[in-house]
Amino acid sequence: MAAWYLLSARAVTVFLLLSLPRFLQAQTFSFPFQQPEKCDNNQYFDISALSCVPCGVNQRQDARGTSCVCLPGFQMISNNGGPAVICKKCPENMKGVTEDGWNCISCPSGLTAEGKCHCPAGHILVERDINGTLLSQATCELCDGNENSFMVANALGDRCIRCEPTFVNTSKSCACSEPNILTGGLCFSNTGNFPLRRISTARYGEVDAV
Known part of the structure; x- marks a missing residue:
């Protein structure tokens, strides 16, 4: 009986040794790999x-x-x-492409390298009317930086936003001009009295800094 079990075990071992390489080879596959850049x-x-x-x-x-x-x-x-x-x-009379890329439009101030309408600094690009209807010709609207409005174009150039509050409070404009001082993106009056900020760190504790 013991001899039969030993013979069976050896037979199974031989079968696995012969079959396993073929099984592993059948499961092996490869594909080309390229990096995005x-x-x-x-x-x-x-x-x-x-x-x-x-x-x-x-x-x-x-x-x-x-x-x-x-x-x-x-x-x-x-x-x-x-x-x-x-x-x-796009047709010759509407060489520009809208910001979303789905329509052609005539541009008032030339084109960008991407083929979109270009507007001067301080202006925003308007491609649709108040109801959302596409204009045949885009317009460049100047953001009013004067008192009461205090608006500038945002980074995308598609919306007028409120000027930095410290600019308005210090210089009554959207520019931090002399004798005021621009630091850290904020505008301070050149009186020598800079506001103190409390800086808290786990290592050094709290310190007052200009």
Whole structure:
């Protein structure tokens, strides 16, 4: 009986030794791997395939490198991600493309490198009326930085926002001009009396600093 068990155990061991390499070989697979920064401007990085994939006609890599966008001067007709974007060239009288990329529009002050309307500093770009209807020609509206309004264009250039409060309180304007002092993005009156800030750290405790 013991001999039969020993023979069976040896048979199982031999079977595993013969079958396991084939099983492991059958489970082995590989795929090409490329890094996103290796993709060309007319390619995007496909996350599912971990490789660079060509963009479609009249397209280029987007800012993140994970999809495609239309070339400057081309509007989007459809966008299903990746290279599944359809682009159409804008007409000569409306060479600009709206900020969202879906429409063509005439620009008042030239175009950016991205083919969007450019506005001078201190202005905001307006592409739609108060009801949301697209304008045939965009406008550049100056934010009123004078007293009572005290408005400046935000970083995106699409909205007027209130000036920094210390600017308004100190200089009665949106600029921190002399003899006032600009420090840390705040405007202080040049009287020599700077406000004290209490700085708390776990290592040094609390200290008063200018």
